[in-house]
Amino acid sequence: xxxxWAKPYEPKHPLARWLDxxxxxxxxxxGAIGGGYPVPRNLNYFWNFGVLAGFFLMIQIVTGIxxxxxxFSSVDGAFNSVEHIMRDVNAGWLLRxxxxxxxxxFFVAVYIHIFRGLYYGSYKAPRELVWMLGLVIYLLxxxxxxxxxxxxWGQMSYWGAQVITGFFSAFPVVGxxxxxxxxxxxxxDQAALTRFFSLHYLLPFVIAGVTILHIWALHIxxxxxxxxxxxxxxxxxxxxxxxxxxxxxxxAGAFLxxxxxxxxxxPNSLGHADNYIPxxxxxxxxxxxxxxxxxxxxxxxxxxxxxxxxxxxxxxxxAMFSSILLLxxxxxLDKSPVRSGHYRPIFKRFFWLLVIDVVLLxxxxxxxxxxxxxxxxxxxxxxxxxxxxIILPLIAKFEKPLPLPNSITESVLHGEKQESAPAGSTPxxxxxxx
Amino acid sequence: MVRIIxxxxxxxxxxxxxxxxxxxxxxxxxxxxxxxxxxxxHLEHKHLALASDxxxxxxxxxxxxxxxxxxxxxxSACHSLKLVAFRDLEALxxxxxxxxxxxxQWDVADINPENGEPVTRKGTPxxxxxxxxxxxxxxxxNNNNALPPDLSLITKAREGGAPYVYSLLTGYRDPKTYxxxxxxxxxxVNQPPQNLHFNPYFANLNLAMPPPLASDGQVTYADGTRxxxxxxxxxxxxxxxxxAEPKLENRHRAGIATLIFLLLATVFGxxxxxxxxxxxxxxxxxxxxxxxxxxxxxxxxxxxQGVKG
Numbered sequence: 001x002x003x004x005w006a007k008p009y010e011p012k013h014p015l016a017r018w019l020d021x022x023x024x025x026x027x028x029x030x031g032a033i034g035g036g037y038p039v040p041r042n043l044n045y046f047w048n049f050g051v052l053a054g055f056f057l058m059i060q061i062v063t064g065i066x067x068x069x070x071x072f073s074s075v076d077g078a079f080n081s082v083e084h085i086m087r088d089v090n091a092g093w094l095l096r097x098x099x100x101x102x103x104x105x106f107f108v109a110v111y112i113h114i115f116r117g118l119y120y121g122s123y124k125a126p127r128e129l130v131w132m133l134g135l136v137i138y139l140l141x142x143x144x145x146x147x148x149x150x151x152x153w154g155q156m157s158y159w160g161a162q163v164i165t166g167f168f169s170a171f172p173v174v175g176x177x178x179x180x181x182x183x184x185x186x187x188x189d190q191a192a193l194t195r196f197f198s199l200h201y202l203l204p205f206v207i208a209g210v211t212i213l214h215i216w217a218l219h220i221x222x223x224x225x226x227x228x229x230x231x232x233x234x235x236x237x238x239x240x241x242x243x244x245x246x247x248x249x250x251x252a253g254a255f256l257x258x259x260x261x262x263x264x265x266x267p268n269s270l271g272h273a274d275n276y277i278p279x280x281x282x283x284x285x286x287x288x289x290x291x292x293x294x295x296x297x298x299x300x301x302x303x304x305x306x307x308x309x310x311x312x313x314x315x316x317x318x319a320m321f322s323s324i325l326l327l328x329x330x331x332x333l334d335k336s337p338v339r340s341g342h343y344r345p346i347f348k349r350f351f352w353l354l355v356i357d358v359v360l361l362x363x364x365x366x367x368x369x370x371x372x373x374x375x376x377x378x379x380x381x382x383x384x385x386x387x388x389x390i391i392l393p394l395i396a397k398f399e400k401p402l403p404l405p406n407s408i409t410e411s412v413l414h415g416e417k418q419e420s421a422p423a424g425s426t427p428x429x430x431x432x433x434x
Numbered sequence: 435m436v437r438i439i440x441x442x443x444x445x446x447x448x449x450x451x452x453x454x455x456x457x458x459x460x461x462x463x464x465x466x467x468x469x470x471x472x473x474x475x476h477l478e479h480k481h482l483a484l485a486s487d488x489x490x491x492x493x494x495x496x497x498x499x500x501x502x503x504x505x506x507x508x509x510s511a512c513h514s515l516k517l518v519a520f521r522d523l524e525a526l527x528x529x530x531x532x533x534x535x536x537x538x539q540w541d542v543a544d545i546n547p548e549n550g551e552p553v554t555r556k557g558t559p560x561x562x563x564x565x566x567x568x569x570x571x572x573x574x575x576n577n578n579n580a581l582p583p584d585l586s587l588i589t590k591a592r593e594g595g596a597p598y599v600y601s602l603l604t605g606y607r608d609p610k611t612y613x614x615x616x617x618x619x620x621x622x623v624n625q626p627p628q629n630l631h632f633n634p635y636f637a638n639l640n641l642a643m644p645p646p647l648a649s650d651g652q653v654t655y656a657d658g659t660r661x662x663x664x665x666x667x668x669x670x671x672x673x674x675x676x677x678a679e680p681k682l683e684n685r686h687r688a689g690i691a692t693l694i695f696l697l698l699a700t701v702f703g704x705x706x707x708x709x710x711x712x713x714x715x716x717x718x719x720x721x722x723x724x725x726x727x728x729x730x731x732x733x734x735x736x737x738x739q740g741v742k743g
Contacts, residue, residue, distance in 0.1 A: 041714060083517050083587070086681070093681040094688065238714055246710045250703030257696040264689025265489045268590060276591035276678075277583075286637070306454040319447050326443075332436040371462040375455055382451035389444025393437045 003038050005234040038237035039244055040225035042412050046116040049109045051248045056106035061204050063099040073197035075190050078153035079278045097267040103145050104270045105259045107293035121339030123330040126221040133214040144203040147196040154275035159288045161188040170317040227411045228339025236408035287368050296358050299365030299377040326388050336396035343402040347395050357383050471624040475614050477634040482597035484672050492683055495527040500655050501673025504666050507653050508646050514565035517586035518677050521559040533559045578629045580642030590678040596671040603667035605635035606645040
C-alpha cells in the first residue's frame with residue numbers, strides 16, 4: 001500500500017507504543033490521513049472537496065442524531081415536532097437549519113468533487129473502484145436526502161414522495177406492486193413515513209462505511225493529481241500531514257463560512273415555501289419541485305414527452321436512472337490514456353460544454369414546466385447522453401493529446417501559477433524557478 | 435463492446451429526446467399558449483422593509499405588539515395561530531402579569547377535571563392561541579367552504595414572505611374599474627365569481643377572504659400610532675414574521691459571532707498553511723543542473739563545443 005518512502009508510524013510515548021502493540025488504531029490513522037500518507041505535491045484546490053464532503057457527512061450525522069431525539073415520525077405529529085424543534089428545543093433552530101442547509105452544502109461539495117473527477121480523469125486506471133465507490137456514495141446520498149426531505153411531512157415532502165415513488169409505477173407489470181411495496185400502502189402515509197425515517201437514520205452510516213472503502217481504495221494507488229502523471233519518486237510527494245491538513249484546514253474554514261452565511265442569514269432560500277404547509281393529500285401544490293440537487297435529473301425525467309415504442313414516462317424514468325448509471329462505465333467509455341483534461345484540448349472544450357449543459361438542465365428542472373423550458377431540457381438532456389455515450393469514446397479515439405510533463409516535480413517547476421501547464425509551453429513563471 | 439452498446443443507448447436516448455423536441459415544438463407552433471388572466475393581471479408583491487430584515491435585523495417590539503393587536507382584533511376571527519403559545523409573547527416585551535392578563539382574554543377548550551365534560555376556561559400563559567373554529571369542517575362551513583389557513587408560519591409558507599402578506603392585505607381592488615399596467619381592464623369572463631374578491635397579488639386573482647383591513651382606524655392602537663390600512667398591514671406582516679421565526683434574533687446574533695470566529699480561524703489557518711508550505715516550496719526549488727542559469731551555462735558550453743541540442 002502506498003509508496004515505499006511513506007514514513008512508518010513510530011510511536012514515541014510508551015503509552016502509544018503499548019497501544020500500538022495491542023490495537024494499532026493510531027497507526028491506521030497515521031497511514032490514512034497523517035504523516036504516513038504521501039500525496040502528490042501539486043494538488044490544486046479542487047482536491048479539497050473530498051475532505052469537505054467527509055466533513056459535511058459528519059455534520060449531518062451529528063445534527064441528525066440530535067434532531068432525531070426531538071423528532072416524532074407520525075403523520076399527525078411530524079410537522080409539529082419540527083416546529084417544536086424550531087421553537088422550544090434549545091438551539092433547535094440551529095440544529096435544524098444546520099441539517100437542512102448541511103444537506104445542500106454536502107451536495108455542493110460532492111458535485112465539485114465529482115466534476116473534478118470528470119475533468120482530471122479520476123475514473124481511469126488504477127482508480128476505477130475509487131470512482132465507482134464514490135458513485136455508490138452519491139446514490140446513497142440521493143436516497144438519504146430524498147427520504148430526509150419527506151420527514152417534516154410538509155406539502156413538498158408529501159408530494160415529492162408521491163412523485164418519486166411514482167417513478168416505479170412506470171415499469172410495466174412489476175412497477176405498481178413494487179411502488180406499493182416500497183410505500184407500504186397505495187399513497188405515502190404512516191407506513192411510508194416511519195420506514196423513511198428508519199432508513200434515513202440507517203443510510204448515513206452505510207455512507208460512512210462506503211466512504212471508508214472509498215478512502216481505502218484510494219490509498220492503494222494514492223491520490224491523483226492535476227497533471228495525471230504518476231508519482232515517480234519521493235520528490236513528487238509531500239506527507240498528508242502537515243501539508244494537506246493545513247491546506248484542507250484553512251479552506252474548510254472558508255467553505256464553512258459560506259455555509260454559515262446560508263445557515264444563519266438565508267436558511268430557507270434553498271428550500272421551498274410549500275414545505276411550511278402541513279402535508280395535505282387533498283391539495284396538490286401548483287409546482288412540485290424537488291430540492292435543487294435533483295433538478296438536472298428532474299429535467300431529464302420531464303424531457304421525454306413522446307410515446308416512442310415505450311411510454312414517455314418509462315423513457316423518462318429509464319433515462320433518469322441511466323444518467324447516473326452510465327457514470328459507472330466511464331472507464332471503458334473514455335479510453336484516452338491521458339488522465340488530465342489539461343492535456344486534452346478537445347476533451348476540455350466538451351467538458352465545459354457538459355458543465356454548462358448540467359447547469360442548464362438544473363435550471364430547467366427547477367422552474368415550472370413551460371413548452372419553451374421543456375424544449376431546452378430536451379436538447380440539453382440529448383447532449384448529456386450524447387456527451388458520455390457517443391462523444392467521449394470518439395474524442396478518446398481521435399484526439400491528439402498535448403505532451404505530458406515528465407514528472408510532477410517538473411510540472412511544479414513551471415511555477416506555482418502554472419503547476420499543470422503542458423510541458424511544451426513556455427510559461428511566464430518559469431524564470432521564477434531560478 | 436461497451437462502447438458499441440453505449441453508442442446505441444446514447445443514440446436511443448438522444449434520438450427519442452430530439453423526437454420529443456420536434457413534436458413539442460410543432461405542437462407549440464401550432465397551438466401557441468394563450469395569455470391567461472393570471473399572466474396578464476397577476477402582480478409581483480410590493481416592497482416592504484422591516485426592522486427584522488438583513489443580517490443585523492432585530493424585531494421592532496412596538497410594531498410586533500401593534501401587529502399582535504391587529505391579529506387579535508381582526509385576523510383571529512377566522513385564522514388560527516396554533517404554533518404560538520401565550521408565554522411566547524414575552525419576546526414581544528410583555529411582563530408576566532401582562533401575559534396572564536392577555537391570556538385570560540381568550541377562551542380555551544378543556545375538560546372538566548371532575549367529570550370529563552367539555553368546558554371552556556380562561557387561557558393561561560401555557561396555552562396556545564385557541565383556534566376560532568373547532569375543526570376544518572366548521573371553519574369551511576363558516577367561510578363559504580374556504581379554509582382560512584393557520585397563520586403561524588404564513589410568512590415562510592408563501593413565496594414572497596412578509597412583503598407578500600402585506601401586498602395581499604393592501605391589494606384588494608375593484609374588479610370593475612381595475613386596469614393593469616398596460617391600461618387593460620379585467621375582461622368580463624374573469625370577473626370574480628360570487629363570494630370571491632379580486633386581488634391582483636393573489637396567484638389566481640380571486641380570493642375567498644374579503645378585505646380584512648377595510649378602513650383606517652379599524653384598530654385603535656394602544657401606543658397611539660395612527661392606524662391606517664397600510665400601517666396595520668405592515669404591523670401584522672411584521673408580527674407574522676415573528677410568529678414564523680421567533681428565534682430570528684438569536685439566529686442573527688449567533689450568525690455574526692460564528693462568522694467572525696470562522697473568518698479569524700480561516701485567516702490564521704491560511705497563514706499557518708503558508709508557513710508550512712514555505713518549507714515545501716523551498717525544497718522543490720531547483721539547485722544544480724536543472725536551475726535556469728546553469729541550464730543556460732550548459733547550453734552555451736555545448737554550443738561552444740559545437741554540440742547540437
